[in-house]
Amino acid sequence: GLLAGLAGGWPLAAVVAAYLALTFSYTLWLKHQPVVDLVAVAGCHVVRAYAGAVAVSVPVTSWFLVVVSLGSLLLVAGKREAELRARPGDGQVARATLETYTASYLGHVRVMASGAMIVTYCLWALQEHTGPAKAFCALSIVPFVLVVLRHALLVDRGVGEEPEELVLRDRPLQVFLALMLILLACGIQLA
Numbered sequence: 001g002l003l004a005g006l007a008g009g010w011p012l013a014a015v016v017a018a019y020l021a022l023t024f025s026y027t028l029w030l031k032h033q034p035v036v037d038l039v040a041v042a043g044c045h046v047v048r049a050y051a052g053a054v055a056v057s058v059p060v061t062s063w064f065l066v067v068v069s070l071g072s073l074l075l076v077a078g079k080r081e082a083e084l085r086a087r088p089g090d091g092q093v094a095r096a097t098l099e100t101y102t103a104s105y106l107g108h109v110r111v112m113a114s115g116a117m118i119v120t121y122c123l124w125a126l127q128e129h130t131g132p133a134k135a136f137c138a139l140s141i142v143p144f145v146l147v148v149l150r151h152a153l154l155v156d157r158g159v160g161e162e163p164e165e166l167v168l169r170d171r172p173l174q175v176f177l178a179l180m181l182i183l184l185a186c187g188i189q190l191a
Helices: 002-007 010-028 036-055 062-086 096-100 103-127 131-139 141-156 163-169 171-190
Strands: none
Touching: 010 036, 036 062, 062 096, 062 103, 062 141, 062 163, 103 131, 103 141, 131 141, 131 171, 141 163, 141 171, 163 171
């Protein structure tokens, strides 16, 4: 944890320390607070993404942080919704906060996060680039939207409890992600 962060220099150590503090806070208190638990788990994903960027000395833009934050919230809400739907008939729940959520509420969170994330991604793709890079980044919007829509379909089918499994097992999602990454790589290379 923190020792690995120190090996990457003080900026990375600070990010790792923030991650550990957030994780510790989640374990002790935040996971028991409805709504806050969603944001805390999403925050852990954002801090990890930020740590990755710091570790390889890639500048982190506001666009990146907003898209990753909204995407993380989308995944967490989808996971909670799938957990809610999958709970056993005896009423037992794995998480205390799960009892406070409804599928409708979590669906609203997903819709809000999805819409805001798509708009933010579109603004980044269309405003931050020029020349040939802009064309590739603009084209990446199509598979990006397809990824978000495919995720929504899968969660509605009750298959969102393990988001990483969705990526490993769902062929259309893999194709959309691959196409998006190829277009982004071309756009970034031309920038």
